[in-house]
Each structure stands twice: as structure tokens, then as C-alpha cells.
Amino acid sequence: MLKRGHTSAYGIGCVIDTETGLVLDLAVLSSYCQACSCAEARCGGQDTAQFQTWLAHHTDCNGTTMAHLDLVAWSTMVSDGDSRTFKRLTEMKVYGDDVKITKEECINHVAKRMGTALRKLATQTKKTGVTLGGHGDGKLTKGTIKQLTIYYNNAIRANHDNLDGMVNAVMASFYHVSFFQKALAVGKQPGDHKTNMTHRLSPEVAAHIKDVYVRLSDHDLLSHCLRSVTQNPNESLHAKIWAKCPPRLAS
Known part of the structure; x- marks a missing residue:
């Protein structure tokens, strides 16, 4: 029987304080009960009257649902963007109608969206005859995508508790690699773009990826990143x- 992975019969739920990293509460659950399994085989199935009679007196079952963990009530949780746990807890209203659970985004997972979006865009545009990637000057190379993701992450981290500053910093990181206007701003002749910038984007590439930056600098998204957790x-x-757990449990 599997003890790890999404199809495992076992689950562990922990509440960890984001400030101290201490485990505040935990629960270990299993959807499997050896007694139930043996009784089912002995009685010929779950639908038999014999099994149902046995089940009515089976009060110490080890199999419990993993849909809800009876943990201490905490109204704010940190998770990635597609957290099914948050959605499930919200739908179940596990703490009643008066307690609303809110979600903060893990900034590492948010930052990964930049790299994922850029790689996806490069693949999609290539199918239409537009090549954003490759090894040419100003192209969306693997190294450039990695660096843009780092810039995006840094913009979030450097502006915690400042939503407008965070949004502006994200867009500034885009313009930094798209246009070289620093010299012009102080009345000097700009140097060669290729020489002065290691990671730069051609005007064509910049035009295609700007929408990605606009989407990932959305106020609603970044408002969940203000504590940089x-x-x-x-x-x-x-x-x-x-x-410390073996991958499988002998049955």
C-alpha cells in the first residue's frame, strides 16, 4: 500500500506559524482500515447485510476522511495559486459562517509564474511563425527567462507592505531589460545596448511579453504577497x- 504521493491512503496535516516556523498543530489521518478490509472480504463485500451489521458495531475504525482536518482554527493560510485545500476549506465553511478564511500567496510560487508564462508564450508564438526564443541577441533565451524570474521575485520581496511600489517595481524590471534610457535621462549619449546590458530584450520580444508583465503585476494578485511569506x-x-516513512506499507 502506498504511503506517499497523491494516491496514498495516509495524510498528514500541519499548521505552521509563518513568523516562527514552529508547528502549532497537526493531525495524522488514514482512509484505510485493516479491520474493515478484512471484514469486507469475509462478508463478501460492502453491500452485504452481514457487512453492514458488522459495520454498525465497528466503533474503533482507523479509516477517516481526509477532507477535513480537525486542527486549531486559523483564518489565514499560505498556499500556492491553485490550492485545492483553500477552495475546499472555503466551501465547507469548517469554522462556521462567521469565520472567513483568507489566502496569502507563497511568493516563490508566484515568482515561478513568470518563468512558466514566458516559456509557454515562446512555445505558442513559435507555432504562429514568431520566434521569441533562440540564441540571438535580444532573444528570450533560457538564461534570460531565469534572470527575468529573479527580477520579478526581487521586485516582490523588496516591496513588502507596499502594493503600489511592488506593482511599479515589477513593471520597472520589464522596462529595464527593454529600454536603455538611463543615459538619456541625465542628458548623456547612451552607450551600446548590447555592451551595457547582459540580459536585454529586442523590441519585438518586448512587445510580445509585455502582456505577461501586466497580468503578473495585477493588484489583486500581488495584494496576496504583501507579507512576502x-x-x-x-x-x-x-x-x-x-x-522517515517507507514508500510502501506491506499489506
Whole structure:
């Protein structure tokens, strides 16, 4: 029986404080019960009257649902953008109608969206005959995409608690690699763009990726990044836990 992965019969839920990294609460659940499994085989299936009679007196079942963890009530959670856990908790209203659960984005996961979006755009435009990637000057190379992702991450981290500053910094990182206007701003003749900038974008490439920057600098998205929190403590703890568990449990 699998003990790891999305199809595992076992689950561990932990509440970790984002300020201290301390584990505040935890729950270990399983959707599998050895007694139920044996009784089902002995009775000929779950739908038999014999099994239902046995089940009515089975009060110490080890199999519990993983849909809800009976943890301490915390109204703010940090998660990645497509968190099914947050959606499920919101739909279930696990703390009642009066407690609204809010979500903060893990800034590392948000930053990864830049790289993912740029790679996807390069693939899509290539199908239409427009080549944004490659190895030419000003192209959207792997190294450039990596650096743009770092710039995006830095813009978020450097402007925590300042939403407008965060939005402006994200767009500034785009214009930084798109236009070389610093010299003109101080009345000097600009130097060669190729020489002065390691990671730069051609006007054609910049025109195609600007919409990505506009989307990823959206106020609603970045408003969930104002505390610059990450899921690093969570992922580190899970790695420690599962490293001590064998991949499978002998049945």
C-alpha cells in the first residue's frame, strides 16, 4: 500500500506559524482500515447485510476522511495559486459562517509564474511563425527567462507592505531589460545596448511579453504577497516527515 504521493491512503496535516516556523498543530489521518478490509472480504463485500451489521458495531475504525482536518482554527493560510485545500476549506465553511478564511500567496510560487508564462508564450508564438526564443541577441533565451524570474521575485520581496511600489517595481524590471534610457535621462549619449546590458530584450520580444508583465503585476494578485511569506517551512517539514516513512506499507 502506498504511503506517499497523491494516491496514498495516509495524510498528514500541519499548521505552521509563518513568523516562527514552529508547528502549532497537526493531525495524522488514514482512509484505510485493516479491520474493515478484512471484514469486507469475509462478508463478501460492502453491500452485504452481514457487512453492514458488522459495520454498525465497528466503533474503533482507523479509516477517516481526509477532507477535513480537525486542527486549531486559523483564518489565514499560505498556499500556492491553485490550492485545492483553500477552495475546499472555503466551501465547507469548517469554522462556521462567521469565520472567513483568507489566502496569502507563497511568493516563490508566484515568482515561478513568470518563468512558466514566458516559456509557454515562446512555445505558442513559435507555432504562429514568431520566434521569441533562440540564441540571438535580444532573444528570450533560457538564461534570460531565469534572470527575468529573479527580477520579478526581487521586485516582490523588496516591496513588502507596499502594493503600489511592488506593482511599479515589477513593471520597472520589464522596462529595464527593454529600454536603455538611463543615459538619456541625465542628458548623456547612451552607450551600446548590447555592451551595457547582459540580459536585454529586442523590441519585438518586448512587445510580445509585455502582456505577461501586466497580468503578473495585477493588484489583486500581488495584494496576496504583501507579507512576502513562503511555503518553505511547510515543504521542509514534509520532506523530513516522509523521509522517515517507507514508500510502501506491506499489506
